[in-house]
Amino acid sequence: MKKLVSLLLILAMAAALLAVGPSALAAGTPNSEKPVIWFNRQPSNSQTGELDMDALTWNANTYYVGFDAIQGAVLQGEMIVNYLQANGAELDRNGDGIIGYVLCIGDVGHNDSIARTRGARLALGTAVPDSAQGKTEVGDINDVDPTPIGTNTDGSATHVQDGAITIDGKDFVVRELASQEMKNNSGATWDAPTAGNAINTWSAAFGDQIDVVVSNNDGMGMAIFNAWSKEAGIPTFGYDANSDAVAAIADGYCGTISQNADVQAYLTLRTLRNALDGVDIMTGISTPDAAGNVLSEDLYKYDEATRCFYALNGAVTADNYEAFLDATAPNPAFNNQLTEADAPTMKVWLDIFNSTDNFLNATYLPQLENYDGVLNLDVEYVKGDGQTEGNIIDRLANPDAYEGFCINMVKTDNAASYMIKLS
Numbered sequence: 001m002k003k004l005v006s007l008l009l010i011l012a013m014a015a016a017l018l019a020v021g022p023s024a025l026a027a028g029t030p031n032s033e034k035p036v037i038w039f040n041r042q043p044s045n046s047q048t049g050e051l052d053m054d055a056l057t058w059n060a061n062t063y064y065v066g067f068d069a070i071q072g073a074v075l076q077g078e079m080i081v082n083y084l085q086a087n088g089a090e091l092d093r094n095g096d097g098i099i100g101y102v103l104c105i106g107d108v109g110h111n112d113s114i115a116r117t118r119g120a121r122l123a124l125g126t127a128v129p130d131s132a133q134g135k136t137e138v139g140d141i142n143d144v145d146p147t148p149i150g151t152n153t154d155g156s157a158t159h160v161q162d163g164a165i166t167i168d169g170k171d172f173v174v175r176e177l178a179s180q181e182m183k184n185n186s187g188a189t190w191d192a193p194t195a196g197n198a199i200n201t202w203s204a205a206f207g208d209q210i211d212v213v214v215s216n217n218d219g220m221g222m223a224i225f226n227a228w229s230k231e232a233g234i235p236t237f238g239y240d241a242n243s244d245a246v247a248a249i250a251d252g253y254c255g256t257i258s259q260n261a262d263v264q265a266y267l268t269l270r271t272l273r274n275a276l277d278g279v280d281i282m283t284g285i286s287t288p289d290a291a292g293n294v295l296s297e298d299l300y301k302y303d304e305a306t307r308c309f310y311a312l313n314g315a316v317t318a319d320n321y322e323a324f325l326d327a328t329a330p331n332p333a334f335n336n337q338l339t340e341a342d343a344p345t346m347k348v349w350l351d352i353f354n355s356t357d358n359f360l361n362a363t364y365l366p367q368l369e370n371y372d373g374v375l376n377l378d379v380e381y382v383k384g385d386g387q388t389e390g391n392i393i394d395r396l397a398n399p400d401a402y403e404g405f406c407i408n409m410v411k412t413d414n415a416a417s418y419m420i421k422l423s
Contacts, residue, residue, distance in 0.1 A: 031422040035061035035275035035404040039268045040360065041353065042066055042308070043415035046109030048133065055415030056307050061275035061404075064308040065267045067259040068301065069115040070141055072239070072313035076116060077123025079255050079315045080214060080237050081165070088168045091211050091235070099165065099172050100209040102202055103179035104224065105148050106216035107189035110412060116216045116239055117179075118144035124174045125163025148179045153206050177209055178202050182220050188386035190357060195220035196227040203228050210234060218245035218256055219358035225253050240359040241316050241324050249321040256316045258324055261359070262331045263299045263311040265367035269348075270334075271309065272404045273375045276346050284334065285309075291336035293374075328366035335374055343376045349396060350379050350406035354386030360408070379406075389414045393421055 042064055043055035056064055084091060084099065091099055103120060106113035118141045121127040127144040129135035135143045147159040155162050155175055163174035182194040195215070202210065213229050213236040215221030221238030222245050229236045230252055238245050241258035249255070267285070270293075274281050282302075288294040301310050316324045350368070352360050365381070372379045380402070384392040389410045399405070399422055407418050 029403075031399040033059055033061070034399075034402070034422070035059075035272050036418075036422070037063055037065060037268055037272045037275075037404070037406045038415065039065040039264070039406055039408055040364070041409045041412050042111055043409070044111055044412045046411060046413050049111050049114065051306055052413075052415050053306070055419065058415075058419055062307065063271045063275070063281070064306070065264055065271060065311075066112075066308070067264060067311040067313060069112045070119075072257050072259055073115040073119025074123070074141060075119075075313050075315055076214075076237065076239055076257050077119040077121075079257070079317065080120065080212070081123050083235060083237075083254055083317075084165060084212070085167055087235075089170050089172070091167070092172060093211055094208045096209070097172055098209070099174045099211050100153075100177040100206075101174070101212040101214055102177050102199070102210055103148075104195045104198070104213075104215040104217075104220040105146075105179055105181045106220065107183075108146070108148065108181045110189070113190075113216045114146045115141065117146040118142070120214045121146075121160060121176070124176075125165065126160045126174060126176045128159065128161050148181050149176060150180065151178045151202075151205075153177050153209060177206060186385075186387050188354060188356070190217055190219060190354070192219040192223040192358065196223040199224040199228045203232070207232070213237065215239065217359060218242040221245065221256070222248065222253070222358075240363065241327055242358055242363050243325065243327040244358075244362075246316060246321050246324045246327065249316070249318055254317070258314045258316050258327075260299060260311040260313065261327060261363045261367050262329070262370070263295065265364055266295075266331070266334050266371050267300065267309045267311065268406055269368065269371050269375050269377055269379075272348060272406060273338075273343060273377060276404055277343060289338065290342040291338050293334040293336050293338075295334060327363045328370070330367070330370040330374075335370065337374050338376050340376060345376045345378055346403040347401065348372075348377050348379045348404050348406060349382065349399070349402040351382040351384055351392045351395075351408050353384045353392065353408045353410045355383035356386060384408075384410060386410065389417055393417055396421055 043052035130145040145159045149157040160176045182191045183189045184191040215238045218238035218240040225236045235254040238256045241256045284293040
């Protein structure tokens with residue numbers, strides 16, 4: 001009888017263990033050992049772009065989720081050049097033989113913004129070597145100087161050069177007329193109102209020379225489109241495939257780049273879910289999970305050495321924009337509900353660096369909310385002011401209350417501040 005009771009107790013204990021998942025996070029796990037997913041802003045040196053491997057390898061359950069910035073930047077540059085070549089010499093509005101463009105730069109210390117600036121300049125032939133990094137020639141996108149130039153209507157700026165393009169058999173100069181970091185007086189970057197103010201200044205000073213608008217994101221691009229370029233009929237290109245920008249393609253907004261926010265949001269929470277459960281990190285990514293969730297290989301790539309997942313990008317133009325009109329729709333291939341038995345509900349802290357950032361709040365956050373319940377994650381969403389790291393870190397008052405953390409920094413250099421908080 002005693003043996004039978006012992007056997008029943010063992011079976012009961014085994015059933016209880018199974019009920020909380022394959023390898024559920026143990027009670028009392030130190031915060032320093034809990035999963036950390038950096039997302040959207042990669043821990044890195046904002047001056048050199050060098051990855052912060054101390055942050056990326058903070059513990060065995062630390063990963064980064066973003067998108068392939070280089071691939072997307074090259075794609076945006078190609079999209080702009082393809083448009084110029086397809087639309088002929090009528091783009092030179094004042095007939096001066098110069099295709100002049102203005103460039104909205106998001107954050108001079110952000111790898112994604114740097115890549116997009118470099119990609120546009122490389123494609124348009126206005127790139128010069130990044131001497132600050134010791135470059136002496138432009139071999140590829142990483143060699144390009146990304147420095148804002150202010151105003152350059154005479155072509156004398158040292159951080160860019162005049163490019164050249166042949167359209168319908170006619171040669172044109174390509175000139176970056178102006179560029180600046182769109183940073184407001186409070187310090188917030190990627191600032192759409194600042195971009196709107198900039199185009200008002202530029203158009204008043206040299207508007208008939210502006211033939212193209214290029215923006216590091218759709219928030220700034222749409223601010224310019226609504227303030228000036230829509231009415232002026234100036235081709236405007238952005239990045240992010242926000243719903244309002246995609247819809248505006250029907251009204252003349254020329255193109256944007258989808259960084260597949262659904263894939264990024266899913267990967268952000270999926271990698272955390274896998275780390276919490278102690279399963280293979282590729283579960284539900286390269287291999288189906290218990291509910292059948294899986295990503296196709298053309299949607300992402302993974303760099304094991306740096307523990308970085310990257311969504312791949314796609315161009316959105318007048319030819320295909322209708323397929324991208326709802327940027328917040330979940331993907332049915334990875335929107336299948338996990339059971340509590342497979343993935344018990346766990347509490348997660350997640351911050352959005354800027355409460356006013358269009359892409360993060362209008363596209364990324366709705367996608368996170370699509371998948372948090374599917375993956376049985378009870379997520380507390382915290383929105384920062386886009387200016388100071390302390391505004392976010394100070395609100396992580398009790399890390400012990402959470403099983404995992406998804407961190408979206410204000411500045412890419414500041415990962416150590418979060419690691420200290422979790423030590």
